[in-house]
Amino acid sequence: MIRSLAPSVSRRGFVGASAGTLVAALGGCSRQAPPPSSPPPLTRPEGDTDADWAHVRAQFLLDEGVAYMNNASLGMPPRQVFEAVADGYRALSREPLHGKHDLQDAVADAVLPALAGLLGVRPGELALTRNATEALHLQAIGLVLERGDEVLITTQEHPAGRRPWQFRAAREGIGLREVFVPSPLPPAKEVVDRIESQVGPRTRALAFCHVTRGGHLYPVRELCAMAKRHGLVTLVDGAQAVGQLPVGIEALGCDAYSASLHKWLLGPVSTGFLWVREEARDRIHTAFAHDATPRAPAFEPPGTVDFPVRAALAAALDFATVLGLDRIESRCRFLSEHLKARLIELPGVTLLSGPTERSCPGSTIFQMEGLDAMAAVPRMEAIAAIHLDEHQRDGHDAIRVSTHVYNRIDEIDRLIEALPRARDSA
Ligand SMILES: Cc1ncc(COP(=O)(O)O)c(C=O)c1O
Known part of the structure; x- marks a missing residue:
């Protein structure tokens, strides 16, 4: 016998829900009986000190005595994210058919609009992925190139940003040129000049990090403006940027942007996205669908996905939005x-x-x-x-x-x- 879902996770309940109401809905079970150690309400801190952020620290489950300072590898999800994942799995286990639909609705109605709002893009331009690596691979293999065309990257790419191009170089004979960028990072003009000096007649694209693995913050707007003057497609690795500073992707001027959501945004593990500017879809294609069009670009890897994890992104987005x-x-x-x-x-x-x-x-x-x-x-x-x-x-x-x-x-x-x-x- 199919049992109906509790009202807090019903399909209708998700339609039109904001990230905040969705978090409340997904967290319904645990909220009814809060554990004794339930944290203080999450509010936007007034200042920067530890005292101002003590109530935020109380949202994390970290073992007593451990100082976790490796967020750039993997973010530490706060309690509300952990609970949202658990609630999503509970809904699926209680009633898979409607549980799955509810979670899919949650992603469409709450997660994508909230993520798009946070990033300054349109929801239809975002494709969710498992991580930045997957998104970086999709953006690189989707770029329309002919044998002999060349792509510029920097010497500071993460392997996830370098390997897809090496793959294309080995398989298809595209040229890959790594531009040396020193560390510590020089001023913006020097970075732009170094890269611009390597643009040649067959250069078609420039791929680089918004923030590198080592934390260097690149002059993204200046690089995109320079690339545009040369007619290059720009593909940005935002794995280390999204969630630790305001990022308005559209305004950066790039054509594609890939990121993780399980690092600085503190989302559940195995979350990321690919964004491709609508106007760039004639130059960046999907790897999946023969009948994709610029209006229906089909960038998202098809098939059954981790619905509870994706739906729980609403809790992470809510967390970042409340704090600012x-x-x-x-x-x-x-x-x-x-x-x-x-x-x-x-x-x-x-x-x-x-x-x-x-x-x-x-x-x-x-x-x-x-x-x-x-x-x-x-x-x-x-x-x-x-x-x-x-x-x-x-x-x-x-x-x-x-x-x-x-x-x-x-x-x-x-x-x-x-x-x-x-x-x-x-
Ligand atoms: C700059 C950069 N790009 C891409 C990645 C890959 O991220 P993910 O593990 O989410 O695929 C990382 C991971 O540390 C990174 O630092």
């Missing part, structure tokens, strides 16, 4: 400014992140004399329960600290105190 991306950026900068000020006090430390206009709010990279970055990561966990990542790229043997709004000044101070111990215990 402007406040998130400001809080992240407040924390990393403190980190940078403390790091440069330490003997032997070289800061590799640039000034504010050239570095993202949340990720900081540095080297320390005598400290092997690869070895330091597990050592810092053992010594001080601090989770970091190495950045052995761009000629560095660096450590990457990626702090998000939930981190605290005392955790950063603990990191500073533990670094010399990690070096000396080698």
Whole structure:
């Protein structure tokens, strides 16, 4: 016998729902009987200090004593995201047919409009993917190119942004030119000039990061404007940008933009998107449908997908919207400014992140004399329960600290105190 869904997850209930009401609907079961440790209400913080953000920190389930500073690898979803995923799976398990429809409706009626609103694009232009890697692959293989045409990328691409082009180079004989961009990142004009100097008669596209793995913030508008002057298609990797600062994709001037939603947006694991400008759909095609048109571009990988995970993006979007991306950026900068000020006090430390206009709010990279970055990561966990990542790229043997709004000044101070111990215990 098919049992009907509880009113809180009924199909009708989702139609026209905002992200906020959807979160309430999906979270219905757990809200009825809140656990004793239920967090304080989520509100937009007034300022940047730990006291201003204490109620936000209380939304996370992180184990006591652990300082998580590896958000650039994987974001730590807050309780409301975790509960939304669980509620979505509960709905599917209780009644798969309507549960699935409800979750699909939630994605169409709440997630896509909220995501589009946050990013300054139209909902119909977004295709959800499992991660940025998948989206980057789709945008690269979809670009219309002929043998001998050339694509420019930089030496600072993540493998997810480089490998699809290597694949096309090996298979189809397209040219791939990597433009050297130094780290620390030079001023915007130098970045643009370096790349522009490599544009040749067969260059057709330019692909680069909005924010690199190491946290360098690229001059996206200037690069897109330069590319446009040369008639190039621009494809941007926004995996490290979306969720830690306001991003208005349409206004950046690029043709395609790919990102993860499980990093800085704190969405559930296995979420990302591909955006392709409507006007660029004659040059970027889908990999999936023979009958796609610019109006029905079919960029989204077809088939059954992780409905509960995708629907739970509404909770992550609600989280970011209530806090405000402007406040998130400001809080992240407040924390990393403190980190940078403390790091440069330490003997032997070289800061590799640039000034504010050239570095993202949340990720900081540095080297320390005598400290092997690869070895330091597990050592810092053992010594001080601090989770970091190495950045052995761009000629560095660096450590990457990626702090998000939930981190605290005392955790950063603990990191500073533990670094010399990690070096000396080698
Ligand atoms: C710049 C950049 N691009 C792409 C990716 C890939 O992201 P995902 O794991 O979501 O596919 C990462 C992951 O760290 C990244 O830093």
